[in-house]
Amino acid sequence: MTPAIELANVSKIYRRYGGRQFATLKSALLQRSVLRGLQPSETFPALKDVSFSVPKGSTYGVIGRNGSGKSTALKLVAGITKPTSGTVLVDGRISALIELGAGFHPEISGGENVFINGVMLGLTKREIEQRFDAIVDFAELKEFIDAPVKTYSSGMYMRLGFAVAIHVDPDVLLVDEVLAVGDAGFTHKCLDKFAEFRRRGKTILLVTHSLNLVERFCDEALWLDGGHASAHGDPRRVVDAYLTKVEEGEEVLLATTTARAVEIARPRAAAGTTIPLDPSANMLQATEGRSSTSSEGPKRASDMFGAIEGRWGSREVEITDVVLLGRDGEPSFVFHSGDAMSVRLKVRANPPTDDFVFGIGLFNADGVCCYGTNTYLEEMNPDRLAGEAEATFAIHSLDLVEGTYKLDVAVHKRDGYPYDYHRLLYTFRVKSRLHDVGIYRPSHHWTFSPNVRFKPEEA
Amino acid sequence: MFANLSQLIRYRGLIQSLVARELKARYRGSVLGFFWSFINPLLLLLIYSFVFTTVIPNRLENVQPFALFMFCGILPWTWFSSSLTEASGSLISGGNLIRKVLFPAEILPLVSVLANMVHFFLGLPILVAFLVYYKRPPDALDLVWFPVTVLVQLVFTAGLALILSALAVHFRDIRDLLANVLTFWFFATPIIYPWSQPEVLRFKLLFDLNPFTHLAVSYQEVLFFSGPFGHLKWLLALGVASAGLFAGAYWLFDRLRDSFADAV
Numbered sequence: 001m002t003p004a005i006e007l008a009n010v011s012k013i014y015r016r017y018g019g020r021q022f023a024t025l026k027s028a029l030l031q032r033s034v035l036r037g038l039q040p041s042e043t044f045p046a047l048k049d050v051s052f053s054v055p056k057g058s059t060y061g062v063i064g065r066n067g068s069g070k071s072t073a074l075k076l077v078a079g080i081t082k083p084t085s086g087t088v089l090v091d092g093r094i095s096a097l098i099e100l101g102a103g104f105h106p107e108i109s110g111g112e113n114v115f116i117n118g119v120m121l122g123l124t125k126r127e128i129e130q131r132f133d134a135i136v137d138f139a140e141l142k143e144f145i146d147a148p149v150k151t152y153s154s155g156m157y158m159r160l161g162f163a164v165a166i167h168v169d170p171d172v173l174l175v176d177e178v179l180a181v182g183d184a185g186f187t188h189k190c191l192d193k194f195a196e197f198r199r200r201g202k203t204i205l206l207v208t209h210s211l212n213l214v215e216r217f218c219d220e221a222l223w224l225d226g227g228h229a230s231a232h233g234d235p236r237r238v239v240d241a242y243l244t245k246v247e248e249g250e251e252v253l254l255a256t257t258t259a260r261a262v263e264i265a266r267p268r269a270a271a272g273t274t275i276p277l278d279p280s281a282n283m284l285q286a287t288e289g290r291s292s293t294s295s296e297g298p299k300r301a302s303d304m305f306g307a308i309e310g311r312w313g314s315r316e317v318e319i320t321d322v323v324l325l326g327r328d329g330e331p332s333f334v335f336h337s338g339d340a341m342s343v344r345l346k347v348r349a350n351p352p353t354d355d356f357v358f359g360i361g362l363f364n365a366d367g368v369c370c371y372g373t374n375t376y377l378e379e380m381n382p383d384r385l386a387g388e389a390e391a392t393f394a395i396h397s398l399d400l401v402e403g404t405y406k407l408d409v410a411v412h413k414r415d416g417y418p419y420d421y422h423r424l425l426y427t428f429r430v431k432s433r434l435h436d437v438g439i440y441r442p443s444h445h446w447t448f449s450p451n452v453r454f455k456p457e458e459a
Numbered sequence: 460m461f462a463n464l465s466q467l468i469r470y471r472g473l474i475q476s477l478v479a480r481e482l483k484a485r486y487r488g489s490v491l492g493f494f495w496s497f498i499n500p501l502l503l504l505l506i507y508s509f510v511f512t513t514v515i516p517n518r519l520e521n522v523q524p525f526a527l528f529m530f531c532g533i534l535p536w537t538w539f540s541s542s543l544t545e546a547s548g549s550l551i552s553g554g555n556l557i558r559k560v561l562f563p564a565e566i567l568p569l570v571s572v573l574a575n576m577v578h579f580f581l582g583l584p585i586l587v588a589f590l591v592y593y594k595r596p597p598d599a600l601d602l603v604w605f606p607v608t609v610l611v612q613l614v615f616t617a618g619l620a621l622i623l624s625a626l627a628v629h630f631r632d633i634r635d636l637l638a639n640v641l642t643f644w645f646f647a648t649p650i651i652y653p654w655s656q657p658e659v660l661r662f663k664l665l666f667d668l669n670p671f672t673h674l675a676v677s678y679q680e681v682l683f684f685s686g687p688f689g690h691l692k693w694l695l696a697l698g699v700a701s702a703g704l705f706a707g708a709y710w711l712f713d714r715l716r717d718s719f720a721d722a723v
Contacts, residue, residue, distance in 0.1 A: 014721065080558065081720040099559035107484040116480055119473040120560055148487070 002091065003053035004172050004203035005060075005077055010086035012047040012072050046072040048227040049086070054220070056091070057201040059194075061218035061235060063211060063242055068224040070207045074098060074176050077205060092171025092203070095121055100161025106150035110141055113149050114164055121168045131167045138189070139163035159186060166193055173197060176207045191217075211239045247334045247431065254333035254427050261425045265311035309406075309424035317356055317385065317411045317419035321346040324407075324428055335398050337432035337441060342394040345409055347420075352386035356419070360393050361408035362400075363424065370400060370439050376414055399441045402432040464709065466563060474566055474573065481574040496581035500537065504530050504585070511651060521684070522653045527589050531682045532650030532675040534586060538579035539616055539671065540641045545571035546620035547627045547634050554723035564719050565712055568624035572617050576609075586682070601681045601688050608677045611698040615670060618705035625712045628722050650675050673697045 047069045054060040062070050075081045076088050078096040103120045104113045114135055118128040128135075136145050139159040149157065166173075175194075194217065197204060208214060214221050214235050221235040223242045231241045325342040326332035335341050343360060359374030375382070407426035411419045467474075486492045508526035511517055522528040546568035550557060553567045590596060627633040648671045649659060659666065666672045673693040680688050 075558075075720070080560070082717040096560070099555065102555050102559040103562075105480055105484050107487040108480055112480065112483070116473075116476045119476050120556070120562060125472055 002056060003089075004056040004058075004091050005054040005205060006087075006089040007053070007073070007076070008051050008087045008089075010047055010050050010073075010076060010083045010088060011045060012069075012076060012081070013084045014044045014046055015042065045227050047076070047083075047224075050224070050227070050229045051086075052222050052229060052232055054203055054205060056203055057198075058219040059198055059204040059206060059217055061214035061221040061238075062205065062207045062224060063209070063214055063221060063239065064224035064230075065246070069227040070224055071098070071176055073224065074174050074205065074207050077172075078174055090172060093122065093168075094172045094174060095165050095168040095170035096174040096176075097162065097165045098174065098176045100158045100165065101149075102161070104149050104157065104161065107148055109147060110145045110149055110152065110160055111136075114145075114160065117161070117164045118168070121165060123168055135160075135163045135167050138166070138193075140186070155183075162190065166190075170202065172203045172205065174205045174207075177209065211242070215239055250429055251333045254429060257427050258333070258425065261309055261427070262311075262422075265309065265422070265425055311420070311422050311425065313410075313412070313418035313420040315420055316351070317347055317349045317353060319345055319347050319409060319411060319420045319422060322407075322409055322422065322426055324426065333427070334429045334431060337398060337400060337402065337430050337434075339398050340394070340396055341398045341428075342392050343407065343409065345391045345393075345411075347385070347389050347391065347411055349385045349387060349389065352384060354382060354384055355413045356382045356385045357412050357414055358391050358393075359408070359410045359412065363406045363408070364400075364439060365404045365406075368439060370405070372408075374410075382414070397443065398430060399443060400430045401436050401438055401441055402430055402434075404429050467565065467569075470563055470566060474570060477566065477570040478573045478577065481570060482577055485574075493581070496578050497585055499578075500530075500534055500582040501585050503533060503537070504589075507533065507651065517652065519653060519656065521655065524593050524595075527593055527595065528653065528679065528683050529651055530586055530589060531679045532648070534579060534582050535612060535674060535678055536645060536648070536650055536671070537582070538575050539612065539674075540645070541578075542572040542575040542616050543619055543623060543637060543641065544634075545575065547623040547637050549620075550624045550628050550719060551631075551723055557719050557723050564716060565621060565709070568620040569617060572613070572620050576613060590682070595683070597682050598685060604677070604688055604691065604694070605681050607698070608674065608681060608694060611677075611694060611701055612674050614705050615674070615697065615701035618701060618708040621705070621708035621712045625715045625719075628715070628719055644669075644671065648672055648675050649679075654679070667693075670697055670700070 050069070050073065052060075062073060064070050072081070074096070075098070076083055077090060078094055078098065079088075079090070080096070080098075101113075101117065103117050105116070111132075114132060115125065115128050118131075118135075119125065123131075136142055139156070139162070141156060141160055144152065144156065149160075152160070173194075194204060206214070206218065218235045220233060221238040222232040223230045223238045225245065230245070231238045321344075323331050323344045324333060324335075325344055326335060327340045345358065349356070357374050357376040359372070359376075361372035362370040364370050405428055406424040407428065408421075408423055409426070410421040412421065413419070482493075486495055489495065491498065504526060507529050511529060512525055517525050549567040549571045550564060553564075556562050556567070557564050623633060623637065647666075648669055649656075649666065652659065654666070654672070654676050673690060674697070676690045677688075677694045680690050
């Protein structure tokens, strides 16, 4: 099949500091762009040697982080801007849902704007007349269509823009993250409209952050990363590759966050005198059970979070290193719900002691303690701890919902006297394909009587 | 370039709509609405008549009533100068369209010129009213040349508008520069003084080089002075030159077209 859109080795370079494109009038007349004389440090490549082709009638998704060149690619396809090098070929009438209602004039009525916008997008007056009612119905603006556009809410404005653009009836539809328009009902209508386009064999190029949409809708996907085409092909594969990369990025971010928190906490501890006077500020003591009832437990936990991250204790036993380990035993900061996770503490006891308790606490982003325990609560009787030692807290299945979590680790005496207390210093993320809610996810499954049926999962 | 010109014809519906939008939007929300198109030139005329008949009166015999004489030049000049002022900023203020919609950019400066032409036409009834009031009906034969003069001015203005709008995208100084140039140009053109004044004739060569001289004089001869249309040759020559200017302007605009989306 002949491609509807074909980009071959396309690069687009912008000037970094937004200066003039031409240095002098003469250079403008000769079209001697200043880009040519610039050092690489003065230019910004939005797209670097990107090639892809979209077959007729297919839906093609473009994903990538902010600033990865998605919108630039779309603008090149739309012909709004020209590539610095390479070629862009498009076969058929294009309608670009890039900026909805870009041509609307605020002072004139919605109806008049529909006409002008329609003509701008390439319709004739008669075509617009024929479609006018459909456009107004689609935008759900029947009663406001005679009011000036400046009185519209932003949702109304976008809906009208979307309605006009979608009724241009293009062969190639370019969509740039416009499904966030309007409420859930309208989004549904838009998706239905896209589905109708697909049925009629139109080509759709979709730029979006909704990976879900790409997986459900697209025949193929392209992942742009920093202007490079990182992967294209099967949407699931591309989305997975992208997610993996995003996780790597998060790992780095969380690692920095954690390292910084630990670094900041260190000097205060070195002073060695910051043992909190209020014993209730010691979380592990609070979770030591005997005194804490279920009614005051959660309240304390949120009080706990009010306490800022930090580190205190006598350092007779010092926690020298804390590492989170993933399923494969490698240090990590991002885990999948249901994966195994371990927390490995390295400690140094100086002098040796026979009174020690290892404790751990997990907090979610709202400051709710998801889980807390220690060796004392689990009725392990300390005997001896000397020199360098390691303690690993292994979670077989990390049954937490998606979110960011913080970790407390501590070593203290049985009476709560802290040796080394690390409060909320360690951050990790739990990812999940599901968007279930709550504090934790009990391992579960559903069963149904035979007369309850679900469709098989889409391939 | 010719392909682009034919595209322009294909987009005439859009040009029409945009001109209509421009006119509708301009007075939307004002009490007098379209009447401002009449009132503006009328007020301008009152000011100039006060200055040039009372404060520093011009008593040359053949240009009485002087207010009427000036009006014949001021009306087209207003069209010309506001067209260029608006056109030079048209691509920048229409940046949203150029960046986000695939859209032949030359439409924007042309719409500025055409919308101001409509204002010019709306000002004409005032002129007619004054011609009737002063009992100075223009020669019917001369009047044939009125549309020609308008056409020449249209082509000339459109050419300049294309150049200015395209260059203003890259050199924003043009808009400020233009305001000053237009003021100078206004006084350098025989609009508030007659072309036939001996002091003016001393600099005839310089005035001949000013294209708007020939437009202003043509309007004055067609509408104000009786007798044959002596300036016809100049007008036709300017017409040819304007066509050339427009072609050159379009070529320049076309060359810079691809840079607009990135620069506005």
